[in-house]
Amino acid sequence: MNIGFWRKWHRWIGFPAALFLCWAATTGILVAFTEFFGEDEALRERTRDLVSPVTLASPTTALSEPIARAFREAARRFPSAPVDKVLIQLKGDQPTVTIYTGRPTGGEDRKLVFDARNGAPLADESYADKPLLYRLHSGEAFGDGGLVVAMFWGLSLIVLTLTGLIIYFLMRRPNLTGIRKIFW
Secondary structure, eight states, X not given: OOHHHHHHHHHHHHXXXXXXXXXXXXXXXXXXXXXXXXXXXXXXHHHTTOOOSOOTTSOTHHHHHXXXXXXXXHHHHSTTOOEXXXXXXXXXXXXXXXXXXXXXXXXXXXXXXXXXXXXXXXXXXXXXXXXXXXXXXXXXXXXXXXXXXXXXXXXXXXXXXXXXXXXXXXXXXXXXXXXXXXXX
């Protein structure tokens, strides 16, 4: 197994994998950009140093009343919608209760945001459990086949790293010194 063997495998795996790795890198950059500059991150930054007014010693009504108000308002608007999950944001200028509803036949439907203090509706938007960009990045948007391809492009990155290191160590010159010993 000389250097030619390793270079051949590195090239034949690297060429088709480059297309998928470019896809993963591009969507990964978009996911990171969305996370970094997104609304959720802005809220985390604004509330990071705040202390929640609700503690573990607070009466249970501190949690149950905001949820009950939000549920009453949600039931008034969507009487028979199934509830997928509930999220409470207690600290900050505007504490919220977010109710995620599903469709009666299954699947995600609505994201309803209410003011935790008075139950007033703040937002009503459609939602999917995972945004399209995340599903594109993971390959999940293309079904099970997309997930399998994503696993292969991840594996190909490992193989390319290993074959690249083998090629590097086979090609390096042992008589160099200093930084040239590593970067020749």
